Amino acid sequence: MLSARAAGILLYIMVLSLLSGISGMASDNNPVIYDYSPYFLVYKDGSVKRLKAGEQTPAGLDPLTNVDSKDIRSSADVSARIYLPPININSNSTKLSLILYFRGGGFCIFSSASPIVHRHLNGLAAVSSSIILSVDYHRAPEHHIPVQYDDCWAALEWVASHRSDAEPWLLDHADYDRVYLAGDSAGGNIVHNLAMRVGSQGLISSYSLKLAGTILLDPYFWGKNLTASEKAADPVLRKKLDQLWGMICPESTAGNDDLRVNPLAAGAPSLADLGCTRMLLCTSEKDAMRDRALMYYEALTKGSEWRGTTAELYEAAGEDHEFYLNHPDSNNTAKLRARIAAFLT
Numbered sequence: 411m412l413s414a415r416a417a418g419i420l421l422y423i424m425v426l427s428l429l430s431g432i433s434g435m436a437s438d439n440n441p442v443i444y445d446y447s448p449y450f451l452v453y454k455d456g457s458v459k460r461l462k463a464g465e466q467t468p469a470g471l472d473p474l475t476n477v478d479s480k481d482i483r484s485s486a487d488v489s490a491r492i493y494l495p496p497i498n499i500n501s502n503s504t505k506l507s508l509i510l511y512f513r514g515g516g517f518c519i520f521s522s523a524s525p526i527v528h529r530h531l532n533g534l535a536a537v538s539s540s541i542i543l544s545v546d547y548h549r550a551p552e553h554h555i556p557v558q559y560d561d562c563w564a565a566l567e568w569v570a571s572h573r574s575d576a577e578p579w580l581l582d583h584a585d586y587d588r589v590y591l592a593g594d595s596a597g598g599n600i601v602h603n604l605a606m607r608v609g610s611q612g613l614i615s616s617y618s619l620k621l622a623g624t625i626l627l628d629p630y631f632w633g634k635n636l637t638a639s640e641k642a643a644d645p646v647l648r649k650k651l652d653q654l655w656g657m658i659c660p661e662s663t664a665g666n667d668d669l670r671v672n673p674l675a676a677g678a679p680s681l682a683d684l685g686c687t688r689m690l691l692c693t694s695e696k697d698a699m700r701d702r703a704l705m706y707y708e709a710l711t712k713g714s715e716w717r718g719t720t721a722e723l724y725e726a727a728g729e730d731h732e733f734y735l736n737h738p739d740s741n742n743t744a745k746l747r748a749r750i751a752a753f754l755t
Contacts, residue, residue: 444551444657446650449519452657458552466523475536479528482577484545484568488561491522493535493542494579505585507540507622507754510566512547514595514732516630517558517658522546526735530594533738538751541584543569547600550658555670562600563607566591570619587620590754591686594732598629602706603670608685623688623720625750628731631702633672634665643698651698674702674709681706682714689721690753692746694729724749 444452451459469479469491479493497504511534513520513527520527522544535542547561569580569589576584591601601624608621632640632655640648655662655671662668667675689710693703704723711721726733726742734743 444653446518450551452551464519464521465525466521467525467528468523469528472532475532477532477535479532480579481522484543484565487548488565489522489546490565491528491531491544491546492577492579493531493544494583495535495539495541497583498539504583505588506583507538507588507590508569508580508584508586509534509538509540509542509590509592509625509754510562510569511542511544512562512591512593512597512600513544514593514597514628514630514735515549516654517550517555517596518654519549521549526738529738530735533743534747534750537744537747538754540590540754541579543580554661555659558596559600559603559607559670562604566604588622588754589619590623590625591621592625592627592750593629594627594735595630598626599631599671601626602629602631602673602684605684605686606673606679609683610679610685612685621686623690623753624684624686625690625692625753626703627692627734627746628694628697628699629691629703629706631672631674631699631706632666633675633702634667637701637705639701640698647698672702674705680714681710682716684710684716684718687718687720688753689718690724690750691722692724692726692749694726694731694733696729697731699731700725722753 440453440455442451443454448461450461453459469481471478476496477493479491481489481491483489495506511531513522522528527544531542531544543565545562545565547558550558569576591604593601605624632651643651652666655666655668659668664675666672669675669678672678673681691703691707693700707721707723710716724746726746729742733740734746737743
């Protein structure tokens, strides 16, 4: 029988071992394999340690824009934040464009309640006079691709299939003939993949919902062979971007040439299959992923037989990736919002 002291030591060791497993504590047998400080660490055993809790901004009336917002659920697993701009009672129609918006953050950080996301969408809803549904998809690396695509697809189906008994703000004010998909960075990637799915499956038409267009802001596209803008990026940033897809989609056998992150890779389906008739692609001059956005636009407009009517390219001079999140009150952010608003009209 163990002595009281030996039993105490054994219990202490067991507790330490348990805590190590719960928190993802690094050890020689379980080293950190992905360091995305100051946000999170990923360990060899797949465990994830979030280094800080993300700030959360409650929904409600924004005094700066008079845009109202509230949190809803589009399914048992997926929530969303909906934004309603002031309604112009003197307008010929109170029906507004509806934007399904997918946030950025490398699929890994932020939420619909993150301050920079919330502020960005308040401003966009006000300038564009659109209802925005910000889908709060599950985050990687705790949830691997394709969970995020499936969450966003489910939200799109939810909007499409609830025409008669939708959330009141949608029922009363949304124009279902003017539904757009929009997103920044990882969200832009989601927009592309959902539009391809709409084109190949045609599920949305079965719900009589018209996908009027897509808006891609600094979309996250990557590949094995680096472009000039990627090579010119800060080496630390480039390394993290280069290993991002392998971390969030470890089951992929194609790595950075997976068709979901490199839509121009060998064997990728033609962009002619995109299930939208209008597109606005927005880039930033200093963005590491700028070249891929331009290649995507070139492939769509000159290298495919896309049946769309409008493809527009807008570039923010002198700006870096997602500048509109970091500088919401800048002149270039105001210009970008105005450009999006013009596209929606």
